[in-house]
Amino acid sequence: MISHKEPRQIEQFINKQEKLANHCSYGIGGRAEYFASPRSITELVELLRYCSQQGLEYTIFGIGSNVLFSDQPSANIMYVSLKELLQFDVKDNEWFVSAGIPMSMLALAGELIQSEDFQFTHLLPGSFGAGIYMNAKYYHGQIGDVISRVYYLDMAEPSLEIKSIPVEECKYGYKQSIFQEKPWIVLGADITVEDYPSLSETEIESILERYMLMKDNKSNLMQFHAFFSGEMKRLSQPETPIFIQEIEEYRSKNKHFINHSCGSYFKNNYDIGQSIGALVDHLQMKGTTYGGAMISPHHGNMLINVNDATAGDILHLQRIISEAIYKEYGFIPEPEVQIIK
Structure with a gap:
């Protein structure tokens, strides 16, 4: 497709x-x-x-x-x-969604057909391609649960032909996938939607056109929040679904879209039984600053840019959290954030 x-x-x-x-x-x-x-x-x-x-x-x-x-x-x-790689095709009960489409666009598409299956992507920052790569999740929902086939380029082959793989072979786990093991570039995925009305391609294209007008603000969390919250309120009249309300309240409570950040910085270690944010809270490290960076006072697993922080500032906070958790709990937390040099 x-x-x-x-x-x-x-x-x-x-x-x-x-x-x-x-x-x-x-x-x-x-x-x-x-x-x-x-x-x-x-x-x-x-x-x-x-x-x-x-x-x-x-x-x-x-x-x-x-x-x-x-x-x-x-x-x-x-x-x-790949944020300009924007394609959302609809054919009967199957969608093709390209890598650059924001994951949160799926929640809007789901609302258009009155499906709850995609609500977990509401206000989930990031592109669909990145979500496929890392099996992005929120609460009980994850990308691997809603896709059927992934398209990719295999960089090990000079032909650079488009290939595909069924979701059953993607080795999905907690923030894990086969795409983290291979020299593949994710292009997008098919989504099969059954037992719901057909999605209006005209309506989703209209939303996408408004999104494209954001231009270079696509990476700005404040603009992201304003756009997708506004579109969801417009579509979900007269009453916003309960889970969507809960997501809005949770993100607002933890100030997710007030400062520049990448959301959760570390992957949770479920063998410990508590989230990284809870561990940082127990260690009384929230609000710690270094240079222009800070451990969020509202969420212990968020390292935020509050005053023109450098990458060095963020990495320093990463180190002191890692050292403190290792000293107290005996393991080094794995960053979820991709550090690109």
């Missing part, structure tokens, strides 16, 4: 000296020598071949809601954002 838009010349979508802080929810990152945001699979494939020809390494990310960029990016890396 993947379509190919008319490609631009490669010079039209490669930027030089691009500030990476503008492409992540942390608002942190120095200037990249090479940056690109392809709008189609064709452009992405052309870009990857260009990197090979020029001897450039590359790093792929989506909206940038779960990454921490270096203050001094490598000069030999092409930083590739």
